[in-house]
Each structure stands twice: as structure tokens, then as C-alpha cells.
Amino acid sequence: MSQNAYLPKLGRIAAIKEEVAGARAIKTFRIEFVNGDGFEHDCGQCAMISVFGKGESMISIASAPHIKDYKQFSIMRTGRVTTALHDLNVGDVVGVRGPYGNKFPVKDWKGKNLIFIGGGCGLAPIWPVVQTAVKDRGQFGKITVFYGGRSSRDIMYRNELEKLRGDVDVHLSIDAQEEGWDGYCGFVPANVMTKAPKADNAIAITCGPPIMIKYVIQNLKDLGFEDDMIYTTIENKMKCGIGKCGRCNVGKDYVCVNGPVYSWAALKDLPQEY
Ligand SMILES: Cc1cc2nc3c(=O)[nH]c(=O)nc-3n(C[C@H](O)[C@H](O)[C@H](O)COP(=O)(O)OP(=O)(O)OC[C@H]3O[C@@H](n4cnc5c(N)ncnc54)[C@H](O)[C@@H]3O)c2cc1C
């Protein structure tokens, strides 16, 4: 009998880290597959995480493909399923099916300067590419990370970002001034414009709230980035994750299969309904 595509593998929560507190809480879950089950993934791919009896949600795999012992997911508490996930504890078992979606063409970027631009929870989907680029540091040019949150308490992966300094140019921002903050104050697209990364031999990878992505792309274009030098990953309503239900379609594309990773050259030709 063929395998049921909707049947999840079992994953045990090995660690939970509180990234951000408050109304828009984010927790990072380290999940280890039970009984040696599991799957490999590429940078940019996602998985459906299920809380039994509650439902499932599509979540980006936030750990790099070379990490084999576990998969990491950083999840914002937004509604029914994600709240149920936030209520779980270390040792609890969840369902994980995937990997789904396409990937960032990281191999094609060898020798190039990489500029990562993230906002809020949008750092999670691009984090595997950051980790991969840092692991294979010699294969890439200059690596720069721009990342912003609403306030200093909304900065996720804070320790990990600080550890990158030296190897990587890290530019953090918060929206409004706070005592003790020595990074940039203002929105992420404005921070990018202030530092004005060069477009020569560069690839820009961005993810965050749609409004942030819109202005980041506009600013990158002003800095001379061509459409095929800009990549993003889009979030859309998903149910099946495997191209069957039609819930995630944008124009001719099912985002769960053709996306979620797009170059701006490809994305700008799709209807702007995402
Ligand atoms: C490609 C992709 C990657 C994502 N990566 C992350 C991530 O790394 N971290 C993170 O916190 N969130 C991520 N999301 C968003 C996450 O899937 C939704 O926030 C989540 O499904 C909301 O579920 P809920 O039940 O808590 O919210 P509710 O608002 O209660 O959802 C109500 C219903 O809508 C469905 N729904 C709402 N939003 C979505 C959505 N975007 N996709 C599918 N179903 C949805 C839920 O399944 C539920 O049935 C991603 C979404 C996509 C499509």
C-alpha cells in the first residue's frame, strides 16, 4: 500500500527557547524525529507541524540542512494551532510532514556577496541560508545581515546574531529609540538605505512583513540591484502543502510547490494578491 502523503512523522520536542515575549510571542522549537524517522531538507523548505487534536500549520524549517540531529522551527503565536504549539513542553510529541516547497539556489550564489534582510519572524526562513553561508564561509564573498524588530525585546536569535559579528556584518535595528540601544533606530528598509550595500556581484535575500519586503525591494532597486539579484520567500494560506487543495495559489502558481522562494524577477510577474 502506498504511503499516505498526509500522514506526519512523529517528532519529539527536545528544546524550547523563548525568543520574544508578549502579544507576538515567538518560541523556537528543536524537534528530533522519533524512532530514527525523518527527512532531509534544503534551505527555504517548510514543514507542516501538527498538534494532535488541534490542527496543523505550515512553518519554515529554520535550521540548516547540514544539521542532521534535529530540525528547528521558530513560531509566532498567532492563532489556534500556534497557540497550542506554544503551550507544549519539552518531551511532547508533534506531527511533522514535509519537506515542502522549493529552495533558495544557494549553490548558484558561490563567490557572491550575500545580503540578508529580515524583519520580525521573517528571520527564521532565511536563517538556514545564513547558517550555510557561515559554515561554507570561504565559498562566498562578503556576508551582511540586516535585521530589525519593533523593539529590543522583539529581536529574535539575539545571541546567535551577536556571535556572527566578525565573520559577518550585522546591522540590527529597532523601530523607535530605547535607552541602551546602540544599533539603528528606524525601519529595516531605511537601515538598508543608510548602509547602502553595493549591488556589484551581490544577491539580496529578504523576508519579513509584506510591507517591509515591498520597501526593501524598492530600496534595493534604487541601489542598483536587478530583479534577478533579489530573492524572497512568501507566506500564503496553506492546507495540504502538496499541491492538491488549491488554497495557496497565486496566479498560475501553487506556492506550496512552486514557492515559497521566488526571485523578484519571477514574483513581480505574478498577481500581487499574496
Ligand atoms: C511557507 C510558509 C512558511 C511559514 N513559516 C512560518 C514560520 O517560520 N513561523 C511562523 O510563526 N509562522 C510561519 N508561517 C505562518 C503560519 O503557517 C501561520 O501563522 C499559522 O498557520 C497560523 O495558524 P494558527 O492556527 O495559529 O492561526 P489562526 O489565525 O487561528 O488560523 C486559522 C486558520 O487559518 C490557517 N492559517 C492561517 N494562516 C495560515 C498560513 N499562513 N498558512 C496556512 N494556514 C494558515 C490555520 O491553519 C487555521 O486553520 C508560515 C506560513 C507559510 C505559508
Ligand code: FES
Ligand atoms: S496548500 Fe494545497 S495546493 Fe498548496
